Amino acid sequence: MTARRIALLVLAAVVVVPLGLLYVQNSGTRVDLVFRLPGFAWYLARDTALPLLMGICVLAGGLLSGAFFGSRLMARGRRVRSLSRQVSTLEDDLALARLDRAPPAQPQVSQPASAKGGSADVGTDAGDDADGPDAAADFDELI
Numbered sequence: 001m002t003a004r005r006i007a008l009l010v011l012a013a014v015v016v017v018p019l020g021l022l023y024v025q026n027s028g029t030r031v032d033l034v035f036r037l038p039g040f041a042w043y044l045a046r047d048t049a050l051p052l053l054m055g056i057c058v059l060a061g062g063l064l065s066g067a068f069f070g071s072r073l074m075a076r077g078r079r080v081r082s083l084s085r086q087v088s089t090l091e092d093d094l095a096l097a098r099l100d101r102a103p104p105a106q107p108q109v110s111q112p113a114s115a116k117g118g119s120a121d122v123g124t125d126a127g128d129d130a131d132g133p134d135a136a137a138d139f140d141e142l143i
Contacts, residue, residue, distance in 0.1 A: 026050040 033045040033053055
């Protein structure tokens with residue numbers, strides 16, 4: 001058994017044991033559930049067991065809180081999906097920009113040293129900057 005499973009079993013025991021004791025102690029207790037307003041009383045339940053009314057109240061509270069927090073979770077989920085789509089779109093744009101900025105592949109033709117006038121540098125262009133096209137801004141550093 002994993003530690004998580006043991007923790008869940010302990011948590012279940014901590015919750016179930018007191019609920020069982022509450023049911024056993026109060027199963028014989030009968031109550032009336034009345035909604036009172038000035039000049040008006042509405043009997044919601046007559047001669048009902050207390051654990052049943054408590055279970056109904058817990059269930060109603062769970063449904064209301066589930067509806068409230070569930071709608072928030074669904075809104076967050078939609079926001080996460082929207083942001084994930086934006087991230088993937090931006091990553092695609094970044095990949096395309098990197099492809100567009102890449103220098104075109106040019107074949108380097110070597111000429112004999114006698115044709116150049118004595119310099120034996122092969123494949124270099126005298127007009128290039130010291131930095132060259134590889135010194136353009138790296139998009140990873142900009143992010």
